Amino acid sequence: MFTGIVEERGEIIARDDLDRAARLQIRGPLVTSDASHGDSIAVNGVCLTVAGLDGDVFSVDVMDETLQRSSLARLGAGSPVNLERAMAADGRFGGHIVQGHVDGVGEVVRIDPTENWTVVRIAVPTELARYVVEKGSITLDGTSLTVSALGEDDGRTWLEVSLIPTTLAETTLGLARTGDPVNLEVDVIAKYVERLTGAGAPHRNEKGE
Incomplete structure (x- = not known):
């Protein structure tokens, strides 16, 4: 992990x-x-x-x-x-639960630098969009980040993250260009919640079988 x-x-x-x-x-x-x-x-x-x-x-x-x-x-x-x-058992949990199991590949569609941070917009594959929420966690190329904005253009879902200078300097996200692919891992908790609430659960008959 x-x-x-x-x-x-x-x-x-x-x-x-x-x-x-x-x-x-x-x-x-x-x-x-x-x-x-x-x-x-x-x-x-x-x-x-x-x-x-x-x-x-x-x-x-x-x-x-x-x-x-x-x-x-x-x-x-x-x-x-x-x-x-991999995280040591006695290590600090500085980000969020990341399994290292990529769910899909997004695409950098917009980069907006500002004086103190840079906003990067990523197009999200349709099948992963339901797992992404504003202010929730997302992993981009192995980097734990917070979704700062979420929206849709022409039927295509996108998310935005705001990158501080440290993140830009110490990860590959600081080298990203429009059109670049980005590995996405959604929050695993969202997938378990979906499963447990029935969206992805096996069919049960009236007897619960």
Whole structure:
């Protein structure tokens, strides 16, 4: 489990495309400082397993399912990535519950810089829109953020987040441009609530069977 507090902005230094998979080599001095084979590290919000270590570089294997459901398929050598180690049991819970399971890919549709922060608008896939609420939590490329605004244009739902200078400087969101893909993980609590209230529950007959 993660909290969405990005620890460092790393860099993919190599990518090997395999049969319906890819192996990435990623430089991350901080996250590799105490990493071991088999540990979990979130890469742009995707929970991946450390398959190898070489100094401050770790390697991960990304299966086809993950490539299809996230923006990792579009990344290669030179791409910056947000990195976070799995949360320690005695660690601080600075963000919100983040599983590292990407629900879909959004798109940056607008960037409005101001004197003290930058507002970024993200188009949200239709199937995820019902899980997003104003002032609720959202994970963008592994970064825990608060939804500052929510709306719809031409039948397309969008959300906005307001990014402070620290977030802009220390995560990939500060490098985002209009049209860029963004990994989205909605609040898992919203999905459980939907399930428990019946929207996604199995059908029951009058006897409750």
